[in-house]
Amino acid sequence: MQKISSYLYPNRVELLANLAGFTVEYTNVYQRIVKIYNGIDNTIEFDIKNADQKRIELVTDALATPPRVAVVTGIEMNIMDASGQALPNSPYAVTPHPTLKGIATVTIPQEDLVDLSDQYLTYSVTAAKDGNDVMLYGDSRFGATGKIELIGNAMPTFRNDRVYDTFTAEIDLAGHPIYHSSAIPATFYEAVKTEKLSFDVDLKGFTGSIWLEATKQSTLNTEAWKGAPYIDSYTFEDFTGTWSSPDQTIGDYKYFRISYTTPRFNGVGASFKVDIEDNVYTVSVRAGGTGYAIGSQIKVLGSVMGGVDGINDLIITVDNIDSTGLTSYARSSIIGISTSGTAANGTRTYIVTGTNITGTVDKVTVS
Secondary structure (H helix, E strand, O other), rough: OOOOOOOOOOOEEEEOOOOOOOOOOOOOOOOOOOEEEEOOOOEEEEEOOOOOOEEEEOOHHHHHHHOEOOOEEEEEEEEOOOOOOOOOOOOEEEOOOOOOOOOOEEEEHHHHHHOOOOEEEEEEEEEOOHHHHHHHEOOOOHHHHHEEEEOOOOOOOOOOOOEEOEEEEEEEEOOOOEEEEEEEEEEOOOOOOOEEEEEHHHEEEEEEEEEEEEEOOOOOOHHHOOOOOOOEEEEEEEEEEEEEEEEEEEOOOOEEEEEEEEEOOOOEEEEEEEEEEEEEEEEEEEEEEEEOOOOEEEEEHHHHHOOOOOOOOOOEEEEEEEOOEOOOOOOEEEEEEEEEEEOOOOOOEEEEEEEEEEEEEEEEOOO
16 A cells, blocks of 8 residues: 655744854754745744754743743744835734743734735844844854745635726727727636626716627637627716626636727817807817817816816817828817807816717726
């Protein structure tokens, strides 16, 4: 019969206290790297000795026979990540063993490790003697620091939400862009297969239609999304908030994606001259910008022109564009507009820009 032998060593580190000079030369040939793990509270044990390898007192007990008097007190462990930053609660208090001479322990809580990836941490241990701070060394060559290997895959973990914030435009035959998120895998390499996914989409001032679609094709290409079913969809008018699609059963689907389109094109670079008199806006195009189409709308907040947001906002609608050289991938500058909105009292002139009313789709969170 085949046998497998297992040996469990204590997570113990030997430390030397330079209390009165080294009377006996001792060289620690190998100071091993301590291993700790994400997902659990990790306890490390210290064996604290003097230069001639005798354990020193860490606690005071006047009732013991003979009385025990601490040589060092206030022991602390400092831990730094790979960038040199201290862990959230470092330094950690090291607790002497109540009965074992020279033995002390420290616990690193799992909460302090949850945001750290696999890496080598650096530690040092200090104490107090006669009111002065002293360093506890890893060897007689005054090596004051040691290494801790943080291992993150020893304990089961919960899968983090995935965030997709990049959208790619696909131009249809009419030159109208349809935006798609990156492909969202339905499953991973996992012991328990994911059965459902939820999709939360963050929107800011969004006007348009948004939908969730899926494909059963394992290989992603243009053909994979042709004829892909719309699982859920919604149309918004100047909406800011989160649209949550109902939890979707994965079934045979291999990939999902969020797509959206807007009734107006988002141009850039336009500016306008605004004259105000008798609560009326008179607007002319100062710079036509690029990327606009007929029907594009631009909002200028009332506060920009001496008024109140929501009351004196100016809405500019594109009625005509310079279509010279128009292609599916570009829209030309604004040459004709119409406006709506009530100006504040007074007579003034402003040069303004605005924001596209179609708004933005910021990100998709998948959980």
